[in-house]
Amino acid sequence: MPERVGYIHTTLNGVAVLTLSGKRTASSRDLLEHLHRQIATLARTEEVKGILLTGSGDGFCHCSPESALSPQTASKLSGFGQKTMFDLEKIGKPTIAVIEGECAGLGLEVALACDFIVASASARFGFPGIATGRIPFCGGSQRLVRLVGKSKTKELIYSGDLIDAEEAYRIALINRLYPVGEALTNAEKLLEHICTRSANAIRIGGEVVNAGYDIDLQTACMLERDAFALCFSSFDQREGMQAFLDKRAPEFKGE
Amino acid sequence: MPYKKLRIEITNRVGYILLDAGSRFNKLSITTIRELKRAFAQLEGDESAYAVVLSGYPGESFAAGADIGQMVNFSPGDAFHFAEFGQSLFDQIESCSKPVICALNGITMGGGCDLAMSCDIRIATEGLRIGHSGAKLGIITGFCGTHKLPHIVGKNFAREIFMTSEPYSSADALRMGLVDRVYADDVFWPEVVQLAERIASHPLNALSAAKRLINAAEDTDLRSGCLLERETATHINSLHISLH
Numbered sequence: 001m002p003e004r005v006g007y008i009h010t011t012l013n014g015v016a017v018l019t020l021s022g023k024r025t026a027s028s029r030d031l032l033e034h035l036h037r038q039i040a041t042l043a044r045t046e047e048v049k050g051i052l053l054t055g056s057g058d059g060f061c062h063c064s065p066e067s068a069l070s071p072q073t074a075s076k077l078s079g080f081g082q083k084t085m086f087d088l089e090k091i092g093k094p095t096i097a098v099i100e101g102e103c104a105g106l107g108l109e110v111a112l113a114c115d116f117i118v119a120s121a122s123a124r125f126g127f128p129g130i131a132t133g134r135i136p137f138c139g140g141s142q143r144l145v146r147l148v149g150k151s152k153t154k155e156l157i158y159s160g161d162l163i164d165a166e167e168a169y170r171i172a173l174i175n176r177l178y179p180v181g182e183a184l185t186n187a188e189k190l191l192e193h194i195c196t197r198s199a200n201a202i203r204i205g206g207e208v209v210n211a212g213y214d215i216d217l218q219t220a221c222m223l224e225r226d227a228f229a230l231c232f233s234s235f236d237q238r239e240g241m242q243a244f245l246d247k248r249a250p251e252f253k254g255e
Numbered sequence: 256m257p258y259k260k261l262r263i264e265i266t267n268r269v270g271y272i273l274l275d276a277g278s279r280f281n282k283l284s285i286t287t288i289r290e291l292k293r294a295f296a297q298l299e300g301d302e303s304a305y306a307v308v309l310s311g312y313p314g315e316s317f318a319a320g321a322d323i324g325q326m327v328n329f330s331p332g333d334a335f336h337f338a339e340f341g342q343s344l345f346d347q348i349e350s351c352s353k354p355v356i357c358a359l360n361g362i363t364m365g366g367g368c369d370l371a372m373s374c375d376i377r378i379a380t381e382g383l384r385i386g387h388s389g390a391k392l393g394i395i396t397g398f399c400g401t402h403k404l405p406h407i408v409g410k411n412f413a414r415e416i417f418m419t420s421e422p423y424s425s426a427d428a429l430r431m432g433l434v435d436r437v438y439a440d441d442v443f444w445p446e447v448v449q450l451a452e453r454i455a456s457h458p459l460n461a462l463s464a465a466k467r468l469i470n471a472a473e474d475t476d477l478r479s480g481c482l483l484e485r486e487t488a489t490h491i492n493s494l495h496i497s498l499h
Contacts, residue, residue: 094418115418116411147409172408172431175415194418197390205395205417212402213410216474220402221342228397229335240393241327252393 318367
């Protein structure tokens with residue numbers, strides 16, 4: 001595995017694997033800058049239909065914490081980190097975080113900004129920064145609450161302890177749990193399967209889920225109704241439904 | 256007017272709406288939605304029903320989604336009206352003053368899943384197959400699922416379900432919180448009846464008040480929700496005491 005912070009490898013079926021290994025000495029700013037650039041590249045590369053974000057060997061997004069920052073610098077770094085996570089969340093293609101080993105601090109922030117997380121039994125998750133007086137700064141505190149609830153989030157952030165894969169599976173932080181060393185192969189199969197679906201429907205669906213989550217039911221349903229109607233001007237809708245009626249596999253164009 | 260797609264029975268204070276389209280799978284066609292709206296209005300007004308059970312029992316499916324033959328040639332305008340029509344049914348179920356138990360007897364896909372999520376409690380057989388096949392059909396759901404599913408199972412499971420568009424098992428559904436209880440096929444219906452009859456034996460005004468408060472909790476901040484609870488509880492609980 002290359003010693004670069006990020007490394008993109010694309011399979012024949014349109015799945016890009018973004019390896020965020022990093023050296024433990026890389027700073028979180030370096031890692032975020034790399035990630036920011038790679039998200040832009042992945043978003044505009046047409047051959048890329050879906051993205052796996054993974055680490056190499058023993059962990060995901062390792063980096064060393066910044067040494068003491070001025071409040072101004074810390075605020076800027078947090079703003080940039082949050083923007084990068086929003087970019088990842090809104091990339092318009094399915095994203096899965098694939099975790100073997102440690103996924104902590106910035107690593108967990110990145111994983112939480114993906115559509116969902118899968119992991120092997122060797123995975124561990126947490127925000128250990130509290131021991132040195134740090135809290136999540138890329139939206140992690142907000143995304144974790146929405147995923148596992150308030151008390152579990154407080155327990156994780158207050159204690160700084162890492163939880164193992166079993167517990168992460170139990171509290172639904174991760175969607176799927178695989179044997180050690182098998183997470184990436186399985187995630188690749190899962191994402192290739194997802195990529196046979198309508199990219200258009202997946203993109204619109206993801207956007208409506210994100211946009212509707214924090215608003216009331218009635219307003220969210222109006223938004224959904226309009227997005228649903230929009231699907232009926234797409235090639236994919238005609239093709240998908242015709243294929244269903246013809247009992248054949250659809251050939252989507254993603255438009 | 257008789258129903259074509261469902262039957263209604265009332266036994267021991269429980270009103271049963273049993274989907275029965277007369278074909279292998281129940282579909283949420285325009286006719287079925289219209290009849291469901293009528294059936295819920297009927298049981299809402301029937302004083303002998305204190306709780307409602309919605310099911311496809313003893314058939315093979317609960318509801319296997321919308322009628323694709325009907326939808327394939329929809330214009331965006333048709334789709335808009337179809338979504339509005341379906342959403343009005345789900346709103347009617349949520350605002351129904353009686354508890355609504357959904358007994359998922361089998362295949363529950365797409366709109367069927369959304370229909371189940373508008374009910375108060377979901378009980379399933381072991382043979383449940385539940386999911387959302389929109390992405391396989393080139394669409395998203397228009398029946399409130401994009402809001403309700405993430406709030407019931409969490410955003411990440413919801414996105415996985417929408418993206419794979421695969422059916423999930425009863426064990427998966429239970430783990431994700433999409434169903435509240437799972438029973439083996441042979442005890443499923445007796446358990447449904449037992450729970451429904453127990454719920455129906457409680458005072459209806461307290462059940463209705465609890466349903467309204469819990470539904471309101473989702474869209475309300477904690478302080479306003481607590482104010483609402485205090486007012487409602489004062490009214491309901493004092494009424495209850497004076498009865499004894």
